[in-house]
Amino acid sequence: MKNTRERAIMSRYDFRKTSVKLVYGLMVICIALISLSMLYPFVNTFLGSLKTTKEFFTFPTPFFPSNWLWENYKESLTLFNITKYFKNTLFIFFGNTVFSLTFIGLAAYSLSHLRVPMKKWITLYFLSTLLIPAASYLIPNYLNLKGFGLLNTYWAFWLPAGANAFFLLLLKNFFDGIHKELFESARIDGASELRCFLGIAIPLSAPILVTLVLLGFSTTWNDFYWSYLVMKEDKLPLAAAIYSKIIYPGSTINWNIRFAILTMTLIPPVVLFLFFQRFIIGGLSVGAVKG
Amino acid sequence: MELQLGTPIAKPGLRRKTRWYFWGLLFLIPEILIFFLFLWVPIFKGIVYSFYSVDFVSGNVFVGWKNFADVLSNPDYYTAVKNTLVYMGLAVLIGFWMPIAMAIAVSELKWFQGSARVIGYLPSIIPAIVLYAMWKWFYDPIGPINSFLNFLGLPSFDFYSREHAVLSLIILETWQNFGSATLIYIAALTAVPKDLYEASELDGAGVWARIRYITLPSIKGLILVLLGLQLIATSQSFQSQLTMTNGGPDNATLTYLLLTTREAFNNFNFGNASAMGSIMFVVLVVCSVVTIKLRRGGDGG
Amino acid sequence: MKKSLLISALVLILIIAGCGNGDNKGNRSSPAASSETPSASSSATEEATPSESANAEPVSIIAYAFPPDKTQENISLDAQIKRFQEKQPHVTITPEYWKYENTQIAIKMASNSAQTEFTTWATEARLLTGKKWIADLTDYMANWEFGKDLNEKAMEPYVIDGKTYGVPIDAYGVTVTINKKLFADKGVPLPPLDWTWDELIEAAKAINDPAKGIAGIIPMGTGTESGWNWTNFLYSAGGDVQTVADGKVTAAFNSEAGLKALQLYKDLKDANVIPKTWAIGYGDAMTLFQQGRGGMILVGNGNAADQAINQGGLNKDDIALYPIPSVTKGGKHLGIAGGNYKVINGLATKEQQKAAFDFVVNEYFTDAYLESIDAQIAAKKAKNEIFVPQMINYWNDSSEFGKKYEEVLAKHDNVYKFDPALNGLLESKLEATYEVQAYYGEMANVIQKVFTSKGDIDLQQLLDDAAAKVQKNIFDKVVIPE
Known part of the structure; x- marks a missing residue:
């Protein structure tokens, strides 16, 4: 795979200059430092989860625990059914992805490559929602879902997931970049629009789709306030369950136990992300076709 | 066609x-x-x-423009507007170029390019509540950053002072968000035709020149889109302010949306909160229309 | 092209605004719509059919469950439900977990998804009754055999214009919790229990150690809790938050007492005995205290002790409770009083409200209650934890029941014992009633101004400005019901 990316902005030739070498070295150091700062919280959380309560609160806090207390994990599992909430999160995430990408994809394709009356108006109809602060319609939104009888069902996430102007914008921009000739020739060959969409537009947009899936995942993964309002008890996604059951104001669960739970919640997305990482690189080389 | x-x-x-x-x-x-x-x-x-006195139990009462008058007569409103504008400006100055630079830098990496990308995206994976709790500790007067400064022989830094609080929050948010923006830029960078670089190099263009005249212009569209989105997002930010500083000290980090949520959820004044939302909506729409007009005009001329 | 975009944007807004309007008419929460909601929720639980006729009609209610880590409390609740249902089998009770938050109650009420009975705080009385979110319990109280035995002092906040809206659970007075170990480490004696403001400053200076990150005292500096903390000193100096006269609420905290209390905060700051950052909320202050990074904290009496011992791992003998200091020797030790209350959802049907009230008070003044307390203490013992009782409860301490309760506590060795001398000194005054949270919020700004100030500032000016602002934006809008 790597050999196909023969060069980027800099070529081998550039590295003969000392100044370029210096700047490049500085850049690498910067990236390394930034990477370290990104990793630090993870390490901190993990090590914190293995300390005793006392050690957790000593000042200055030792970096490594003096005893690696794996029992904290056992105790946290009795408190918190992590697999259940994790399953809920995945369920919400998969539904969101399917619904949002299907509806948004079709609409973006239509706006990019199909005949649509009043196209500008319709685009505006979608994109102007980007300008409206979510807090101003938080309550009506909630009452609206209640009105549809969607509260405490997964539909309350799946259907509104399609109403995402940001995704629509990104996808439409990407589709705009695909040559119209590709579709023209397919149409001449008698392909239906659905075939053009599924057979040409979708495969060509793999990189942006992967990005959207990732963005969608982090939204589902992060949101706690809204899902806590919409869902009850057993159907809560992980972040909301942690918020309402572990770190709610006034919680007396010990901090080392909290960190053990947090560490467990951090592992699955990291693994998932590592898995997707290959996908991204694969997708990117396809993306170069876009031109 | x-x-x-x-x-x-x-x-x-x-x-x-x-x-x-x-x-x-x-x-x-x-x-x-x-x-x-x-x-x-x-x-x-x-x-x-926003035209009603909202009460979900005993019923809403139409009050005309009263909510708007209430909102506009509150001195906090203007503080919030000012803070939000400052915040948006600083976020662009400090945070906006970071993902672009990072994307260009990472795509130049010969080794560990994949790892750098993964690591950069990691903060987006941490649930936001956890993240704020962590940073609160990092910024603590005796937290890790200040320990490190003292270790270097530098004086402690007060991250929560009136002068620095906004900056501290911007650094935090930049840190939190730039991974996903970087991913989007990297995706765009790979699409820049490599032969352009080849050709310009043969013409004697240096690395900077190549970045300036080839890389940046080819992702200009994306940069503008993301700039617009960032301005919209920062104009609506309130989560970090709520959890880290609760608008303080002395309203130095009180943003527009934080004031809106306060009106709605602390003062139970949904009418006022909705009015604030409506004002913001109108302002944002007007701004965008003006921007679009200017841009079209500029292109024409 | 440009023009068309602008026009189309405007037209779009107008058109959809028009639609939105028409669309909304049916939905606007008119009384009709809101009276519809309770039945909608009961049909969701499927059993409650509101009927006038008999008690025997099945009713279903939702009880206020505890967070899942409070295992023992939830077990007690389940047992309590079972015992109640033996008495009244037509009532179905489902425990549900949602913890009262004043920032979430509105949305819960808007969708009618709060529990039929829930627990709330003393501060919320005016808000909840003003919005009609909780039911009037006066008639139920009159018919309840123990209605007269409740602790009157604890009931006070929920008795409004002669009507009762809440059943007290327990109550507290704010005290200063002290980490004795920090005094021992420095070899300084503890201040006397009957202490003054000056002795508070001296004590804070004595244990202060910025190099080790130890602050003498941890006044909360952010959120409404900071205003709440400071108000203790306002009370102690003889001040008041507001005065209510002729149907008008007037800000009164910019008085001489207010200035004194704010000067105290300035003195603490100038003496450098508070933490280096003002950004400390309730939780942060607790954390600092149990880490031994601060010597004193102002909270409801048992709370800091409970957390510091059971969670922070401080030794129970290292904790001492002091009253709020008096301004001068022998003066009053006046702090804020607060508490927890059971209230009944105002949106529930009459039958549900009645059933919920019966359920809430079912075990008040009974042996079953004492047994469940006994079991809770035993469970804490098994986990090597200390039980910290509340100082004020729903019963009168001198009553028969109060004595029985003391006996239960005396059976165990893991019960925290308050200094009897403290009881003699401690005086508590109820929180202000109108728009307290808004006042606390505004005071947070004032306190932050003091804590981040450099050099001299005009404290009186700060207070006057804050009072004027609260007066104009908040207090002037209060409508006091007849």
Whole structure:
């Protein structure tokens, strides 16, 4: 795979200059430092989860625990059914992805490559929602879902997931970049629009789709306030369950136990992300076709 | 092109029109419905509420422009507007170029390019509540950053002082968000034709020149889109302010949306909160329309 | 092209605004719509059919469950439900977990998804009754055999214009919790229990150690809790938050007492005995205290002790509770009083409200209650934890029941014992009633101004400005019901 990316902005030739070498070295150091700062919280959380309560609160806090207390994990599992909430999160995430990408994809394709009356108006109809602060319609939104009888069902996430102007914008921009000739020739060959969409537009947009899936995942993964309002008890996604059951104001669960739970919640997305990482690189080389 | 735009072919009949637009509309209708039901209906209920004294139990009472008058006579309102503008500006100055630079730098890496990308995205994976708790500790007067400064022989830094609080929050948010922006830029960078670099190098263009005249112009569209989105996002930010500083010290980090949520959830004044939302909506719409006009005008001239 | 975009944007807004309007008419929460909601929720639980006729009609209610880590409390609740249902089998009770938050109650009420009975705080009385979110319990109280035995002092906040809206659970007075170990480490004696403001400053200076990150005292500096903390000193100096007369609420905290209390905060700051950052909320202050990074904290009496011992791992003998200091020797030790209350959802049907009230008070003044307390203490013992009782409860301490309760506590060795001398000194005054949270919020700004100030500032000016602002924006809008 790597050999196909023969060069980027800099070529081998550039590295003969000392100044370029210096700047490049500085850049690498910067990236390394930034990477370290990104990793630090993870390490901190993990090590914190293995300390005793006392050690957790000593000042200055030792970096490594003096005893690696794996029992904290056992105790946290009795408190918190992590697999259940994790399953809920995945369920919400998969539904969101399917619904949002299907509806948004079709609409973006239509706006990019199909005949649509009043196209500008319709685009505006979608994109102007980007300008409206979510807090101003938080309550009506909630009452609206209640009105549809969607509260405490997964539909309350799946259907509104399609109403995402940001995704629509990104996808439409990407589709705009695909040559119209590709579709023209397919149409001449008698392909239906659905075939053009599924057979040409979708495969060509793999990189942006992967990005959207990732963005969608982090939204589902992060949101706690809204899902806590919409869902009850057993159907809560992980972040909301942690918020309402572990770190709610006034919680007396010990901090080392909290960190053990947090560490467990951090592992699955990291693994998932590592898995997707290959996908991204694969997708990117396809993306170069876009031109 | 003619297929595309659908230049009217001498007033097609309704049936022909339907067939002409069949696929386009078929693909669009579900999304139009979803936007209507789950975005526009709530949004306009929100606007309607801004003219009411809202009480979900004993019923709403129409009060005309009173909510707007209330909002505009509150001195905190102007503090919040000012803070939000400052915040948006600083976030662009400090945070906006970071992902672009990072994307260019990472795509130049010979080794560990994949790892750098993964690591950069990691903060987006941490649930935001956890993240704020962590940073609160990092910024603590005796937290890790200050310990490190003292270790270097430097004096402690007060991250929460009136002068620094906004900056501290911007650094935090930049840190939190730039991974996903970087991913988007990297995706765009790979699409820049490599032969352009090859050609310009042969013409004697240095690395900087290549970045300036080839890389940046080819992702200009994306940069503008993300700039717009960032401005919109920062104009609406309140989560980090709420959890880290609760608007303090002395309202130094009170943003527009934080004040809105305070009106709604602390003072139970949904009418005022909706009015604030409506004002913001109108201002943002006007700004964007002006921007679009200016940009088109600029392009024309 | 440009023009068309602008026009289309405007037209779009107008059109949809029009639709939105028409669309909304049916939905606007008119009384009709809101009276519809309770039945909607009961049909969701499927059993409640509101009927006038008999008690025997099945009713279903939702009880206020505890967070899942409070295992013992939830077990007690389940047992309590079982015992109640033996008595009244037509009532179905489902425990549900949602913890009262004043920032979430509105949305819960808007969708009618709060529990039929829930627990709330003393501060919320005016808000909840003003919005009609909780039911009037006066008639139920009159018919309840123990209605007269409740601790009147604890009931006070929920008795409004002669009507009762809440059943007290327990109550507290704010005290200063002290980490004795920090005094021992420095070899300084503890201040006397009957202490003054000056002795508070001296004590804070004595244990202060910025190099080790130890602050003498941890006044909360962010959120409404900071205003709440400071108000203790306002009370202690003889001040008041507001005065209510002729149907008008007037800000009164910019008085001489207010200035004194704010000067105290300035003195603490100038003496450098508070933490280096003002950004400390309730939780942060607790954390600092149990880490031994601060010597004193102002909270409801048992709370800091409970957390510091059971969670922070401080030794129970290292904790001492002091009253709020008096301004001068022998003066009053006046702090804020607060508490927890059971209230009944105002949106529930009459039958549900009645059933919920019966359920809430079912075990008040009974042996079953004492047994469940006994079991809770035993469970804490098994986990090597200390039980910290509340100082004020729903019963009168001198009553028969109060004595029985003391006996239960005396059976165990893991019960925290308050200094009897403290009881003699401690005096508590109820929190202000109108728009307290808004006042606390505004005071947070004032306190932050003091804590981040450099050099001299005009404290009186700060207070006057804050008072004027609260007066104009908040207090002037209060409508006091007849």
